[in-house]
Amino acid sequence: MKPKISLKARVEYDAVSKELADAGVVEGSMFGMPCLKIDGKMLAGLYGDAMTFKLPAEPREQALALAGAEHLRPGQGRR
Numbered sequence: 001m002k003p004k005i006s007l008k009a010r011v012e013y014d015a016v017s018k019e020l021a022d023a024g025v026v027e028g029s030m031f032g033m034p035c036l037k038i039d040g041k042m043l044a045g046l047y048g049d050a051m052t053f054k055l056p057a058e059p060r061e062q063a064l065a066l067a068g069a070e071h072l073r074p075g076q077g078r079r
Contacts, residue, residue: 002032002033002047002048003047003048003049004048005034005046005048005049006049008049009046009048009049009050009051010034010046012051013034013046013051016036016044016051017036020036023038024038024039025037025038025043026038028042030042030045031045033045033046033047034046042054047072050072052072
């Protein structure tokens, strides 16, 4: 079962979406969660109150060093 999205998280997600719209980012849905796409490919999503990002290796490791950051492990615990 997917975690519920709070109103606060949705408002913040919508603000990110709006900021990225001029760069060609559009809202969509993938795996039942709201997501942001560019050129038809997912770059970010909202899983419960967590904003998720698809990043290349080096920026991903930098992001994971931030307080509160962690790998998303939906379902069977895959990263």
